[in-house]
Amino acid sequence: MPRLNEIPLSVLDLAPIREGGAIADTFRESVDLARCAERLGFTRYWLAEHHGIEGIASAATAVLIGHVAGATESIRVGSGGIMLPNHPPLVIAEQFGTLETLYPGRIDLGLGRAPGSDGPTMAALRRDPHAGIDDFPQRLAELEGFLDEAWPGQRVRAVPGQGTRVPRWLLGSSDFSARLAALEGLPFAFAAQFAPARLQEALRLYRDNFRPSAVLEAPHAMVGLPVIAADNDLQAEYLASTARRKFLGLIRGAPTRALPPVETLDWSPREQAQVEQFLGAAVIGGPETVREGLERVLAETDADELMLHTDVYAAEDRLRSYELVAEAWRA
Numbered sequence: 001m002p003r004l005n006e007i008p009l010s011v012l013d014l015a016p017i018r019e020g021g022a023i024a025d026t027f028r029e030s031v032d033l034a035r036c037a038e039r040l041g042f043t044r045y046w047l048a049e050h051h052g053i054e055g056i057a058s059a060a061t062a063v064l065i066g067h068v069a070g071a072t073e074s075i076r077v078g079s080g081g082i083m084l085p086n087h088p089p090l091v092i093a094e095q096f097g098t099l100e101t102l103y104p105g106r107i108d109l110g111l112g113r114a115p116g117s118d119g120p121t122m123a124a125l126r127r128d129p130h131a132g133i134d135d136f137p138q139r140l141a142e143l144e145g146f147l148d149e150a151w152p153g154q155r156v157r158a159v160p161g162q163g164t165r166v167p168r169w170l171l172g173s174s175d176f177s178a179r180l181a182a183l184e185g186l187p188f189a190f191a192a193q194f195a196p197a198r199l200q201e202a203l204r205l206y207r208d209n210f211r212p213s214a215v216l217e218a219p220h221a222m223v224g225l226p227v228i229a230a231d232n233d234l235q236a237e238y239l240a241s242t243a244r245r246k247f248l249g250l251i252r253g254a255p256t257r258a259l260p261p262v263e264t265l266d267w268s269p270r271e272q273a274q275v276e277q278f279l280g281a282a283v284i285g286g287p288e289t290v291r292e293g294l295e296r297v298l299a300e301t302d303a304d305e306l307m308l309h310t311d312v313y314a315a316e317d318r319l320r321s322y323e324l325v326a327e328a329w330r331a
Helices: 023-040 061-070 089-102 119-124 136-147 175-184 196-209 233-239 241-251 269-278 287-301 315-330
Strands: 009-013 044-047 076-083 107-112 168-172 188-190 221-229 283-285 305-309
Touching: 009 023, 009 315, 023 044, 023 061, 023 315, 044 061, 044 107, 044 305, 061 076, 061 089, 076 168, 089 107, 089 136, 107 136, 136 168, 136 175, 168 175, 175 188, 175 196, 188 196, 196 221, 196 287, 221 233, 221 287, 221 315, 233 241, 233 283, 233 287, 241 269, 283 287, 287 305, 287 315
Parallel strands: 009 044, 009 305, 044 076, 076 107, 107 168, 168 188, 188 221, 221 283, 221 305
Antiparallel strands: none
16 A cells, blocks of 8 residues: 555646636636646646636636646646547547647646536537437547557548647546546546545446556556645634535535635535535645545555645635645655
């Protein structure tokens, strides 16, 4: 079983928009966080595709990845993830082939199959509501055909893209992507940052069914986690009320931008239980509590990497959280 200081840690950024803030502020703060993560030694900085969601500014994910990669020097920058059924595989290959050409050896392509949006937004994206349920493996194969070396007689090529071999990850919160990642011999990332219920099942299925490939000889699993670190446990719990308010808004059908932290939440016992289901894998506390929590997650999952998502209101508190995690990580 690996210890915390033996594995890579990475950052997931949902490009949060604060209540009272501007989207331009969000983009500046993403660059600031990426530079901080690079300085602290984090391995990856991923952004996630969402559309039409109040409070999330990463809709044009490939554009934002390029912006962050251009403002940093060494950290890997990628998608956590691009929703493959939302786009023609050729377009994704061209976008990420371009990114890989601009920033060689630094781009990751994490792929998911959820819409990242609601029904009307899916319609605006011209997405078939059933896309990705049955045809995701075929879409993945098509995408890989545009990113790897061309085969004889291939009539359509991604230019740029063909031959760039951008590293692919499959992302998921259920067993579908776990099984497919195992079948294809790809690395797998589980989204326990918002859906931890099936974490252990998915990891078991991935490892038990893994087939070695040209990409991987053995399974490689990353676990996404909500993590909020502060100078002490009480302060961290206070900051965590922002994330709890976000999920409470989603439960009530009234999504919001990131809201300031509060001392108490006005919620019913049922709502509280629902919110805590979303945050069931969360590690929240002062430095020692966070270190112990991350070690516990590693003991329970045997993860090869951890990707941390810190959802707090103030940019300075987010930076401070990752600084404290890095101190615990290197202790």
